Amino acid sequence: MQYLQDAMTPEDVPEEAPEPRNLRGRSAAHVAERIRDRILSGALPPGERLSERSLTEGLGVTRTPLREAFKILEAEGLLNIVPNRGAQVVELSxxxxxxxxxxxxxxxxxxxxxxxxxxxxxxxxxxxxxxxxxxxxxxxxxxxxxxxxxxxxxxxxxxxxxxxxxxxxxxxxxxxxxxxxxxxxxxxxxxxxxxxxxxxxxxxxxxxxxxxxxxxxxxxxxxxxxxxxxxxxxxxxxxx
Amino acid sequence: MQYLQDAMTPEDVPEEAPEPRNLRGRSAAHVAERIRDRILSGALPPGERLSERSLTEGLGVTRTPLREAFKILEAEGLLNIVPNRGAQVVELSxxxxxxxxxxxxxxxxxxxxxxxxxxxxxxxxxxxxxxxxxxxxxxxxxxxxxxxxxxxxxxxxxxxxxxxxxxxxxxxxxxxxxxxxxxxxxxxxxxxxxxxxxxxxxxxxxxxxxxxxxxxxxxxxxxxxxxxxxxxxxxxxxxx
DNA sequence: ATGCGCATGATTGCATGCAATATGTGAAAC
DNA sequence: GTTTCACATATTGCATGCAATCATGCGCAT
CATH class of the missing domain: 1.20.120.530 (GntR ligand-binding domain-like)
Incomplete structure (x- = not known):
C-alpha cells in the first residue's frame, strides 16, 4: 500500500523541551521519541528494517536502551519486532x-x-x-x-x-x-x-x-x- | 481510591498456550504477560513497587528482558517507571x-x-x-x-x-x-x-x-x- | 545456468559487570 | 526525644561480552 512520503517535515517535529543534561533513567524514552519522530516524518518508511548497530551509532546510545525503545514503539504499534530478525516499521494494509x-x-x-x-x-x-x-x-x-x-x-x-x-x-x-x-x-x-x-x-x-x-x-x-x-x-x- | 482485590482469580488467567521450549526472542513478551496477569488478577496491587531482584528470581529470567517487559507494560499504561526508583503498578484516581x-x-x-x-x-x-x-x-x-x-x-x-x-x-x-x-x-x-x-x-x-x-x-x-x-x-x- | 549445502561473518538475545543513585541505619548535635 | 548527617548497603541504568540465530557467498551437483 502506498503512503504519503512527506506528511510531516522535520520542522513538524516540535523542538524537544530543553533536556536535562544527564538523561540517566530517560535514555529509552528519549531514543523512542527520536525514532518515533523519524517514523512519523516518513524518514523511516513503513517496512524499513531498523538495525541496532546503525541506530546506536546514529543516536549515541548503546544497545540496551535502544532495545528498550524498540519495545516501547512496538507496544505503540509503530514497530514490529521479529525474534532474531530485529525491528521494522509497521506496514499497514x-x-x-x-x-x-x-x-x-x-x-x-x-x-x-x-x-x-x-x-x-x-x-x-x-x-x-x-x-x-x-x-x-x-x-x-x-x-x-x-x-x-x-x-x-x-x-x-x-x-x-x-x-x-x-x-x-x-x-x-x-x-x-x-x-x-x-x-x-x-x-x-x-x-x-x-x-x-x-x-x-x-x-x-x-x-x-x-x-x-x-x-x-x-x-x-x-x-x-x-x-x-x-x-x-x-x-x-x-x-x- | 479503593479497588476490587479479587476481580480475577488465578483460574481466570487462561492457561498459556504450549510455549516453545526455547523462548529466545520472546522473553520480554513472556515476562510482560506474566506480570500483566498478576496485575490484572490483583496479585500485584496498584501502587505496588516491583523490584527487579525479586521478579527476576520469581520468573527465572535476568534483568535485561525483565526491564524490557517493564517498558512494554508502561506503554500499556499498567506500570509507572520512575527513573532510578523502579517500576510500580499504576494507581488510578x-x-x-x-x-x-x-x-x-x-x-x-x-x-x-x-x-x-x-x-x-x-x-x-x-x-x-x-x-x-x-x-x-x-x-x-x-x-x-x-x-x-x-x-x-x-x-x-x-x-x-x-x-x-x-x-x-x-x-x-x-x-x-x-x-x-x-x-x-x-x-x-x-x-x-x-x-x-x-x-x-x-x-x-x-x-x-x-x-x-x-x-x-x-x-x-x-x-x-x-x-x-x-x-x-x-x-x-x-x-x- | 540453477539449486542445494555448508562455512563464515553479521546480527540479535540475553547475562553480567560497573557506575550512579536511592535507601536504610546509627551516631552526634540540638 | 527529635533531627541531621555520614556512611554502608541495596537498587537501578546502562555498557559490554558471549552464545544463538540469521544472512551471505561460494563450491558442488544436477
Missing amino acids: SADVDMAMELLAGLESVAAELACARGTSEQFAEVAALHARMVACQRAGDLVGYFRINQNIHQNIVDCAHNPALSRVYRAESARVRLYRFAGNRVSARWSRAVMEHEQILLALQQRQGPLLRELLRAHHLNGWHVTRKVLDNEVQPDL | SADVDMAMELLAGLESVAAELACARGTSEQFAEVAALHARMVACQRAGDLVGYFRINQNIHQNIVDCAHNPALSRVYRAESARVRLYRFAGNRVSARWSRAVMEHEQILLALQQRQGPLLRELLRAHHLNGWHVTRKVLDNEVQPDL
Whole structure:
C-alpha cells in the first residue's frame, strides 16, 4: 500500500523541551521519541528494517536502551519486532487503515458530544484560529502546513472533550496511520470541500450542537477517507 | 481510591498456550504477560513497587528482558517507571477511572452500530451463550464467575464490530481499569438489574437495532458505573 | 545456468559487570 | 526525644561480552 512520503517535515517535529543534561533513567524514552519522530516524518518508511548497530551509532546510545525503545514503539504499534530478525516499521494494509480510520471516526464522534458539553470558549477560539491558519495555507498552496494544521484541528477538537484517556488514545491511533491518512488531500478538488466541511464543524462546535457535530465529523471523515483510499489504491492521480 | 482485590482469580488467567521450549526472542513478551496477569488478577496491587531482584528470581529470567517487559507494560499504561526508583503498578484516581469509563462507554457505543451491521449470528449466539452462563453464575452466587463472564460479554459485543483496532483499544483500556470497574457488582441489588439490562442488550443486538443498542449500552454503563463509583468512594457498603 | 549445502561473518538475545543513585541505619548535635 | 548527617548497603541504568540465530557467498551437483 502506498503512503504519503512527506506528511510531516522535520520542522513538524516540535523542538524537544530543553533536556536535562544527564538523561540517566530517560535514555529509552528519549531514543523512542527520536525514532518515533523519524517514523512519523516518513524518514523511516513503513517496512524499513531498523538495525541496532546503525541506530546506536546514529543516536549515541548503546544497545540496551535502544532495545528498550524498540519495545516501547512496538507496544505503540509503530514497530514490529521479529525474534532474531530485529525491528521494522509497521506496514499497514489498506484494510488496516480502513479499520483505523473507522476507529478514529468513532473516537471523534464520541468526542463531539463531550466537546460540545464541556469545551471552553477559549478552546473553541483556538480551533477557530487554527482553522484560519489552515485556510491561509490552502490559499498559499502550502500542502505540508495544511496537513499539519488539519491534523492539529482534529486533535484539538478531541481535546475539547476534556477526557485525557480519549485524547491519548486518539493521539496514538492517529499517529499510527498518519502517513497513510492525508494522501487524499493531494487531490486539490477535495481541498475546498474539506475547508467548507471544517467551517460547518467549527460552527457546530461553537454553537455546542453535539449531535450535529457528531454527524458532520462522521461525514467529513467518510468523505476524506474515501478520496484518500482511492489515491492510495492508485485509482486517482494525485495532483503533485 | 479503593479497588476490587479479587476481580480475577488465578483460574481466570487462561492457561498459556504450549510455549516453545526455547523462548529466545520472546522473553520480554513472556515476562510482560506474566506480570500483566498478576496485575490484572490483583496479585500485584496498584501502587505496588516491583523490584527487579525479586521478579527476576520469581520468573527465572535476568534483568535485561525483565526491564524490557517493564517498558512494554508502561506503554500499556499498567506500570509507572520512575527513573532510578523502579517500576510500580499504576494507581488510578477516581477521576482517572471516570475518564476511562467514559472512553469505554464511547467505544462500546461506536461498536454497537458496527456490531449490528456486521456481526454474524454465530457471534450473537456466542454472546447469548455467555449471557446464559452469566445468569447461572448469578443464581449460584458465583461473584468471580459473574464478573469474568460479564467482562467477556462486553468484549464479545465489541468484537462483533469486526474492527481489530477497536477491539484492541477496547481490550487495553478495559484492562487498565479492570480492578476498579466491577466493585459495583458487589452490591447485589445491582445484579438483577444488570442482568435485565443485558437481556435487552442481547435482544437489540440480535435484532440488529444499532441506535437502540447504542443507547442501551450507554445507559448500562452509566448505571453500573454510578453504583461502582459510590462503592469505591465508600458511600455504599458492599455486600461482602 | 540453477539449486542445494555448508562455512563464515553479521546480527540479535540475553547475562553480567560497573557506575550512579536511592535507601536504610546509627551516631552526634540540638 | 527529635533531627541531621555520614556512611554502608541495596537498587537501578546502562555498557559490554558471549552464545544463538540469521544472512551471505561460494563450491558442488544436477
